[in-house]
Amino acid sequence: MPERPQPLRPFSEQVATSNRLMVQHRPGTSEHERGLSLLQSIAEHEAGGHARWLLGAYFLQVCSRPRAHEQALYWLRLAADEGTPEAMDRLADLYLSGLGGEQSLTAGLDLQLRLADQGFRRAAWEAAYLIGVVGPSEGLTAASAYLRACALGHVPAYFSLGLRFLTGNGVEPDSGLGHALLRRAADGGYQGAMELAARVPVRADGREKWYDRLKANLHAAHPSLSALVPGRPNQRQIVHPGLAALEQHLVSIGHPAFELDPTGRARVVPGGAESVAEGCTWTWLCQRPRVATGPAFATTEECAHLINKASPGMRAAAGYRRGNSENEDAELASFNGRVHPMGALETDAVTRILESRVSTFTGCPIENLEPCSIICYVPGEEYKPHTDFFSDEQIELNARAKRDYGGQRIATFLLYLRAPQAGGSTKYPAAGVDVAGEDGMAVIHYNVDQDGRQDLDSLHAGLPIVQGEKWLWRSTLRKNSLYKPPA
Ligand SMILES: O=C(O)CCC(=O)C(=O)O
Ligand SMILES: [Fe+2]
Structure with missing residues (x-):
């Protein structure tokens, strides 16, 4: 046949x-x-x-x-x-x-701007954040880009813009408007917004007025916001037709800092100096093990962003395994908090910028950084004394069974996204060093000695939390690229 x-x-x-x-x-x-x-x-x-x-x-x-x-x-x-x-x-x-x-930060920014112009909310926030890092794009400032993200009803944008008005970062400071924006972020479930607003002096002029207006404004925009279907970004010049109307609507609250540009898009009247990340100053606390701290490694905005992004996905440590069995067993035996593998499988501009910052400070290439995770402890929770280095067998197993070619964990990088109010410091018993973290502070310790040998003195612990919550962003600096088998 x-x-x-x-x-x-x-x-x-x-x-x-x-x-x-x-x-x-x-x-x-x-x-x-x-x-x-x-x-x-x-x-x-x-x-x-x-x-x-x-x-x-x-x-x-x-x-x-x-x-x-x-x-x-x-x-x-x-x-x-x-x-x-x-x-x-x-x-x-x-x-x-x-x-x-x-x-290329600008190439990344360009793409997020194109998505933002089609009504993608998270892209609108990411673009604004990146402008804050690299500087204005075609005249668009970070504050204006956040305002456009607010017009899309994106809750984190209320937080970011509120913070700018509180601190006068790139805008004329206005604590009343800043307070109102933070409260709107809190209404939308943004963690930490109310705590920050509470630090504003009691007499923040206009805060009730702007809060009421913002609330009524968003309420009125609700039908258009829920009907908004982001467009397909085929051509750079064509902006989603629904955007201008939403932006004009937000500008109509009548605050003198909000206006429309000649093309009808929303912008914030430029004001105070744009604060630039200056890079923190590192202090070495001891040489055996090598431990250093860098206060203000990350901004208030970056810390809040990571906590809010990770929050819904936090799980008991037992629920996540990163694939390094021996170390994970040890981790589970000593750590009883919660964890989120933010890692590489999610777009996140803040994570990428922090990785770059770690790389700049340590000289460790980005491809040698273990995908980050976020951990969180509440009172009573702790990380008992442990070491982070791999055994030789584990390194071999990682490469063979998990195609993880990074080799030894040379150093551990911890960033305090939120420091607890009492307890919970990072302790290095061999050196008698106890680091009480602060919001935004980085702590780095080496797990090997100067000759690259496992250093038992790198033993460390996260002491039990007494009051408040402790949030850490953490990564390790590996000896080699995680992704390339040795030649
Ligand atoms: O909680 C701390 O301070 C220490 C965390 C830690 O040791 C780790 O993540 O490996
Ligand atoms: Fe550790």
Whole structure:
């Protein structure tokens, strides 16, 4: 019987097939690799579809494959050029980290601005934050970009803009408006906003008036906000038609600092000097183990952002395993707080900027930084004395079984996002050093001695919390790139 020709299957069906093969079978198996080549051949031929974005996302996730970040960059760029929003978002993140190619904060910012102009709320916040780091983009200041994110009803933007008005960062200071914006952020569930507002002097002129107006304003905007469907960012110049109306509506609260530019977009009248991150000064506390602290390593905004972003995903430590079994068992035996692997699998401009800052201070390349996690303790919780270094067997196992090629954890980087009110300091018993953290302060300790040998004196503990909460952002500095097998 003559062979009947196979009917041509639509791409979407083939994408589903390849996806199934890749999800159901581990990388390296013939089924998985067949799924991958199928997806690659679709991505090469199909413009405007889903395959390029899926491939980009795949290489970000399976980052231990050879040249995975380069591949991710390649496919994400193609998908982003076609205006796939998810791809633009992840590509922006890749530009910020520099994994896979040159690091470019402005390229990341550019992509988030394009998404913001299509009504993507988180992108609007990320763009504003990045402008605060790299400086205005085509005349758009950070405060104005936050105002536009506020017009989209994005709660974190109320917090960020409120903070700017309280401190007069890039705007004419107005504690009444600042207070009102923070209260609106708190209304939206933003943690820490009310505590910060409470630190404002009691006589903050106009705070009730601006609070009432902001509240009524958002209430009236509600129907348009819920109906807003973000656009597809195909052309740079075309802004989502719904945005101007929302921005004009927010500007109509009548505060003299809010106005419309000649094109009808919202902006904040520029005022006080823009505060720039100056880089903190490090103090070495001891040499054995090597421990240093850097106060004000991260800003109030950055700390609040990370706490709020991680909060919904915090789980008991037992619920998460990073894949380093021996160390994890030890971790579970000594740590009884909660954890969130913020890591690499999520777009987050603050995380990327902090990683860059760690890298600048330590000279450790970003690809050698273990994906960060956030941990949190409440009263009674603690991290009993432990060491963070890997055993030789663990290093070998990491590379063989988990394709983690980073080798030894040379140093541990801890950032106090929120310091507890009592208890909870980081203690190094061998040196008799006890670090009482402060909000935004970084603590770094080396786990090996000057010759790279495991240093038992690096034993340390997070003492039990007595009052308040303790939040840490943490990463380790590995000896090698996590992603590249040694040549
Ligand atoms: O809570 C602390 O201060 C220490 C945390 C710690 O040792 C770790 O995350 O490895
Ligand atoms: Fe530790």
